[in-house]
Amino acid sequence: MAKTLRINGKRLYASLAELGRIGAYTDERTKIIGVNRLALTAADGAGRRLVVKWLRQAGLRVTVDRIGNVYGRRPGREDGLAPVMMGSHIDSVPTAGRFDGCLGVLGALEVVRTLNDAKAATRRALIVGFFTDEEGCRFGTDMLGSATATRRLALERAYALKDRNGLTVKGELKKIGFLGAEPVGLLRPHAYLECHIEQGPTLRHKRLDIGVVMGVQAISWQELAIAGKSAHAGTTPMSFRRDAGLSAARLNLALREMTRSGRYGREMRAAMGAVRLAPNMVNVVPGRAVCTVDLRNPSDALMKQAEADFARLCRKVAKADGVAIKSRRTAKTPHVPFDRSVQALIAGQADRLGLSHAPILSGAGHDAQEWSRLCKTAMVFVPGEYDGISHNPREFSTLKQCADGVNVLLGAALVLAEEKR
Amino acid sequence: MAKTLRINGKRLYASLAELGRIGAYTDERTKIIGVNRLALTAADGAGRRLVVKWLRQAGLRVTVDRIGNVYGRRPGREDGLAPVMMGSHIDSVPTAGRFDGCLGVLGALEVVRTLNDAKAATRRALIVGFFTDEEGCRFGTDMLGSATATRRLALERAYALKDRNGLTVKGELKKIGFLGAEPVGLLRPHAYLECHIEQGPTLRHKRLDIGVVMGVQAISWQELAIAGKSAHAGTTPMSFRRDAGLSAARLNLALREMTRSGRYGREMRAAMGAVRLAPNMVNVVPGRAVCTVDLRNPSDALMKQAEADFARLCRKVAKADGVAIKSRRTAKTPHVPFDRSVQALIAGQADRLGLSHAPILSGAGHDAQEWSRLCKTAMVFVPGEYDGISHNPREFSTLKQCADGVNVLLGAALVLAEEKR
Numbered sequence: 001m002a003k004t005l006r007i008n009g010k011r012l013y014a015s016l017a018e019l020g021r022i023g024a025y026t027d028e029r030t031k032i033i034g035v036n037r038l039a040l041t042a043a044d045g046a047g048r049r050l051v052v053k054w055l056r057q058a059g060l061r062v063t064v065d066r067i068g069n070v071y072g073r074r075p076g077r078e079d080g081l082a083p084v085m086m087g088s089h090i091d092s093v094p095t096a097g098r099f100d101g102c103l104g105v106l107g108a109l110e111v112v113r114t115l116n117d118a119k120a121a122t123r124r125a126l127i128v129g130f131f132t133d134e135e136g137c138r139f140g141t142d143m144l145g146s147a148t149a150t151r152r153l154a155l156e157r158a159y160a161l162k163d164r165n166g167l168t169v170k171g172e173l174k175k176i177g178f179l180g181a182e183p184v185g186l187l188r189p190h191a192y193l194e195c196h197i198e199q200g201p202t203l204r205h206k207r208l209d210i211g212v213v214m215g216v217q218a219i220s221w222q223e224l225a226i227a228g229k230s231a232h233a234g235t236t237p238m239s240f241r242r243d244a245g246l247s248a249a250r251l252n253l254a255l256r257e258m259t260r261s262g263r264y265g266r267e268m269r270a271a272m273g274a275v276r277l278a279p280n281m282v283n284v285v286p287g288r289a290v291c292t293v294d295l296r297n298p299s300d301a302l303m304k305q306a307e308a309d310f311a312r313l314c315r316k317v318a319k320a321d322g323v324a325i326k327s328r329r330t331a332k333t334p335h336v337p338f339d340r341s342v343q344a345l346i347a348g349q350a351d352r353l354g355l356s357h358a359p360i361l362s363g364a365g366h367d368a369q370e371w372s373r374l375c376k377t378a379m380v381f382v383p384g385e386y387d388g389i390s391h392n393p394r395e396f397s398t399l400k401q402c403a404d405g406v407n408v409l410l411g412a413a414l415v416l417a418e419e420k421r
Numbered sequence: 422m423a424k425t426l427r428i429n430g431k432r433l434y435a436s437l438a439e440l441g442r443i444g445a446y447t448d449e450r451t452k453i454i455g456v457n458r459l460a461l462t463a464a465d466g467a468g469r470r471l472v473v474k475w476l477r478q479a480g481l482r483v484t485v486d487r488i489g490n491v492y493g494r495r496p497g498r499e500d501g502l503a504p505v506m507m508g509s510h511i512d513s514v515p516t517a518g519r520f521d522g523c524l525g526v527l528g529a530l531e532v533v534r535t536l537n538d539a540k541a542a543t544r545r546a547l548i549v550g551f552f553t554d555e556e557g558c559r560f561g562t563d564m565l566g567s568a569t570a571t572r573r574l575a576l577e578r579a580y581a582l583k584d585r586n587g588l589t590v591k592g593e594l595k596k597i598g599f600l601g602a603e604p605v606g607l608l609r610p611h612a613y614l615e616c617h618i619e620q621g622p623t624l625r626h627k628r629l630d631i632g633v634v635m636g637v638q639a640i641s642w643q644e645l646a647i648a649g650k651s652a653h654a655g656t657t658p659m660s661f662r663r664d665a666g667l668s669a670a671r672l673n674l675a676l677r678e679m680t681r682s683g684r685y686g687r688e689m690r691a692a693m694g695a696v697r698l699a700p701n702m703v704n705v706v707p708g709r710a711v712c713t714v715d716l717r718n719p720s721d722a723l724m725k726q727a728e729a730d731f732a733r734l735c736r737k738v739a740k741a742d743g744v745a746i747k748s749r750r751t752a753k754t755p756h757v758p759f760d761r762s763v764q765a766l767i768a769g770q771a772d773r774l775g776l777s778h779a780p781i782l783s784g785a786g787h788d789a790q791e792w793s794r795l796c797k798t799a800m801v802f803v804p805g806e807y808d809g810i811s812h813n814p815r816e817f818s819t820l821k822q823c824a825d826g827v828n829v830l831l832g833a834a835l836v837l838a839e840e841k842r
Binding site: 198199200201202205217219221223229231232233234235236237238240241243245246248249250252253256259260269270271272273274275276277280281282283284285286292294296330362363364365387388389390391392 | 697703
């Protein structure tokens with residue numbers, strides 16, 4: 001049976017388009033229509049209600065847990081066995097497209113619709129889940145819902161998080177009607193699958209249909225505060241300057257050199273994404289710079305080495321430039337490896353469908369990394385156009401790209417759902 | 422007579438302190454008292470009225486010209502000869518000390534008070550002048566009053582300049598009661614002298630009492646707009662990045678290398694004072710950078726060479742980094758050399774007073790550079806403490822440092838005022 005089942009790509013794509021109209025806005029500069037469904041806003045609430053309606057129309061029993069995660073359950077033939085969960089999120093950054101997260105949720109819904117159409121039963125129950133505030137843009141903590149459901153984050157701590165206006169997660173959940181009754185931390189799936197856009201250029205560039213996600217690379221964020229001395233750019237001889245902006249520039253270039261050196265593996269990534277100078281005036285040598293450092297590496301050991309070497313470099317630059325450099329860690333997550341058997345299953349399903357594929361690392365965090373602590377987990381990536389641009393209204397994957405990923409998701413879910421143990 | 426005359430340092434310093442109380446404020450962080458007498462504000466008006474009162478008390482005939490410059494005239498024995506003018510400005514940046522500009526104005530007043538006390542006459546008339554909006558912080562054009570008086574800037578254009586709130590120079594002059602009747606552009610002094618704090622560390626560091634200012638270095642400002650491509654810092658492989666912030670960093674370091682190379686003389690100065698990245702987020706490769714470049718050189722030819730080489734460098738970096746770099750000139754003033762005979766006179770007066778001195782270039786613009794187009798001109802610099810910090814409440818020169826400078830001013834003015842032609 002599973003061999004001939006195919007999802008309905010047009011239906012999937014139509015659902016993505018319809019959900020994308022909730023929170024839609026027109027980018028002023030490009031006139032491209034984007035999506036803003038920031039977590040727990042009215043738009044997020046409206047999006048959630050639409051998806052809940054679709055889940056129910058697909059015959060699923062919908063429950064909402066105390067952190068607002070939504071689960072739609074399709075019973076199995078042996079319904080006492082742990083279910084296979086597929087999911088992702090439907091909240092967005094303020095300047096999003098329609099694919100990030102939504103493909104995983106509506107893809108899972110499409111899997112259920114396809115099984116319904118075929119009147120196909122599975123041994124284990126299937127769950128379509130979507131999780132609160134994956135993006136973390138509003139309350140400062142990403143993967144909020146899945147981290148709470150998997151007990152990395154305590155419910156009371158999650159509730160107390162505030163946005164810039166002092167509004168709490170709990171209050172905002174209540175306001176949009178998604179402060180559920182279901183306890184968190186009890187659901188323990190048999191396996192977790194998530195289909196997602198790559199959000200990078202690699203698959204598209206290599207003309208691959210499917211990325212079999214090996215895991216999420218380690219992430220290290222720090223903020224550097226560089227204290228030099230502001231001085232008149234006309235009257236201060238070069239030898240007297242303690243230019244905090246110059247030190248930041250040196251470190252930016254040093255990061256690039258580190259990625260090129262090969263010392264930290266071929267997959268080390270680094271960026272100085274934000275720089276703020278003070279007083280930031282044309283004719284004043286910057287006395288202060290605050291800048292961010294984002295390091296990524298698939299190896300925790302190589303990440304540790306890179307962090308240590310960069311810290312040493314900071315001390316060297318501080319001494320050479322006569323500035324003080326203080327570093328504050330702002331995020332740190334270890335490498336999350338996904339389950340090898342599920343990766344093999346995904347690769348096998350892609351082969352069966354005649355789709356090209358390759359293993360790939362996720363550069364971004366995903367709900368899957370949280371669920372991977374509870375059950376065997378892997379992800380299916382699909383390519384994106386325009387170098388895989390994401391968190392941007394230009395984010396775009398074709399109907400075929402989306403359908404390919406969800407067909408792999410269907411095939412993998414059916415195999416997992418038949419497993420006896 | 423002139424050989425024995427000395428100014429009253431205590432009186433000078435008391436006047437600086439009293440003027441410094443107008444527009445005074447306490448810096449929130451350091452608790453140091455600063456001065457805010459932004460041009461043509463109520464505080465500037467109050468400062469002007471105090472100085473006008475003092476000029477009149479010293480027996481000077483006060484006139485105000487149409488751009489608000491104030492002149493206090495002390496008649497000479499041969500009053501038909503062109504006068505010797507001493508002056509500077511009393512407007513300030515919003516975060517100033519009490520010395521910048523004020524030392525030149527109250528120093529000139531102290532010269533007159535000293536001559537009055539000694540009942541000393543001069544062949545040529547003496548003028549104490551202070552000029553409107555030297556700082557340029559409010560209406561965007563520095564040396565506004567002296568540039569208008571010396572006809573570099575047309576009166577009607579000066580009048581029409583607006584601040585951020587749309588208020589015009591003319592309206593604001595009228596509001597504070599300093600829209601004078603005297604025509605601009607008629608005054609042509611025999612010589613112009615200005616005593617000023619160095620606003621840099623050189624004199625203090627070399628333990629020199631007096632700087633004999635050779636001129637004002639050439640200034641070149643440009644704003645660079647660097648367009649790369651914003652991208653996810655986690656998912657975008659290094660080889661795909663077009664990091665506008667990295668290109669700005671490269672150019673910042675290149676500027677520092679240029680100053681070290683010796684190719685543009687020993688006195689080339691360069692700073693990237695302001696950098697703004699977009700979107701300026703920890704996990705996004707910057708797609709856009711706007712940064713400023715401030716170049717200084719005492720040689721117009723070397724400045725031209727530095728500008729051309731830097732432009733070439735920008736093209737090279739643009740090509741290497743896959744970004745587009747557009748440059749917009751925001752300011753350009755040529756080197757202004759001061760009169761050699763007046764410099765020699767100032768050096769001689771310092772020698773006569775037993776003060777150590779050396780030639781020095783001004784890194785900042787001053788009213789003297791405007792008057793130098795009309796008459797022989799030079800400036801006397803005095804050292805400042807704390808590496809000569811200026812445009813800052815910590816700006817500080819001692820009583821002796823100030824008095825030394827004004828004694829040199831007195832001696833030089835007396836010689837110039839006795840010249841027959």
